[in-house]
Amino acid sequence: MATIRDVARLANVSVATVSNALNNAERVSPELLARVRAAVDKLGYAPDAAARSLRKGSSRLIGLIVGDITNPFFSDLFEAVEDAAAARGYLVLLCNSNERVEREEAHLKMLRSQRIDGLILAPTGAVSMNRAALLAALEIPVVLVDRAMDGLGYDAVVLDNHRAAYEATTHIVGHDHRRIALINGxxxxxxxxxxxxxxxxxxxxxxxxxxxxxxxxxxxxxxxxYDAAIDLLRGAAAPTAILATNNLMTIGALRAVADLGLSCPRDVSIVGIDDLSWAEAVTPRLTTVAQPVRAMGETALDLVVERMSGARTSAGATTVMAPRLIVRNSCAAPALSKASHVQ
Structure with a gap:
């Protein structure tokens, strides 16, 4: 297997020049860069994505950083992005920040070394003093998904989150609930x-x-x-309905209701934001607000590819997608609630 020294010897340059050609081509003269490229091609030297991108002009790699890969929303988003990327001849490098800003920053540094052609980012909620600089250092198109960030000028694809919660709450109110809890991020x-x-x-x-x-x-x-729902339902003035604003928190609320010996919707109505296959597999079937996850992933991929190709040169814009209320059986008119008597 060829080494960097073999490339340097064949190109009649120093190892440092080969390294610069692979990682900082702008620092190498066109003549030396051509010699290094010829040596790389002849020897088949490819230590990493940097060398491959040098030979081909593109790594055909797109980075995707998500907040929590255990959240089905993000796993579904990855599937949508990967399918759309594969149809265009790109591979996707998936990174999980686990909602930790330091891990997100580490991923951004790593992806720069991989010479990705574009990045789709679902940013953590935490404040990052380095995020803007790290993104700028990539010098590639960036598209935000799920969460927008003001002031950076990137394209973004998000849900109309205000409307999602408004429609869910209005639906609950329409069943005559007056004490409606919100379990949120x-x-x-x-x-x-x-x-x-x-x-x-x-x-x-x-x-x-x-x-x-x-x-x-x-x-x-x-x-x-789960802990929040237990505390709410054990209170002196317990809610008769709960709106949980993502799928994981909906599961936690359902567990709490069951562990307290209560029944949904007889004692407590539950509505969740995010609709997944299990929403129809539980009893009662859950009323949810669905996000168009596949469309969000495909749109984000389309945007980043358009930016990479130069087909899109306008200022960054935010695409807001509509939620869809799916009415099932987990929300009903309140009875004389047992919830306020739970010990």
Missing amino acids: PEIVRTAADRLQGYREALLAAGLAFDQALVRDADFQEQAA
Whole structure:
């Protein structure tokens, strides 16, 4: 197998020059770059994606960073992006930030070394002092998905999160519920902030007062949502309905209802944002607000490819996709609730 020294020897240049040609081509003269490229081709030297991209002019790699790969929303998003990329001859490098900004930053540095042609990013909710600089250093098209970021000028593909929560809350209110709990993510995350606002405005439109005591931050996680639901349902003035703003938190709320010996929707109605196959496999079948996940992934891929090819040169824009309320059996008119008597 050829080594970098073999390339340097054949091109009659130093090892340092070969390294620069592979990683910082702008620092090498056209004549030396041509000699290194010829040597790379002749020897078949390909230590990493950098060398391959040098020979072909494109790595045919697109990076995708998601917030939590255990969340079915993100696994479905990856499938959509990968399918769309494969149809165009690209491979996708998947990275999971686990909602940790330091891991996201590490992934951005790694993807730069892989010389990806474009990046699709679902940013963490945490504030990052380095994110903007790391993204700029990539010098490639970037498309945001699920969560937009103001001021950076990138294309973004997001759900109308305000409308999703508004429609869900309005549906619950339409069943005569007056104490409706919201189990949400942290307000620092744009998605959660927009869903909170939609919930508040739906209550206002129905003439109901907003009660901060009925709102819980469960960090978009199942166990935290379970704990929040247990606490809410054991309270002196328990809610008769719960809106959980993602699939993991919906599972947590359902577990809490079952563990307290309550029944949905007889004792507590539950509506969730995110619709997955299991929503129809449980009893009762869950009323949900569906996100067009496949369309979001495909649109993000289309945008990044258009930017890479130069077909799209306009200023970055945000594509907002509509949610869809799917009415099933988990929301009904409140009875004399047992929830307020749970010990």
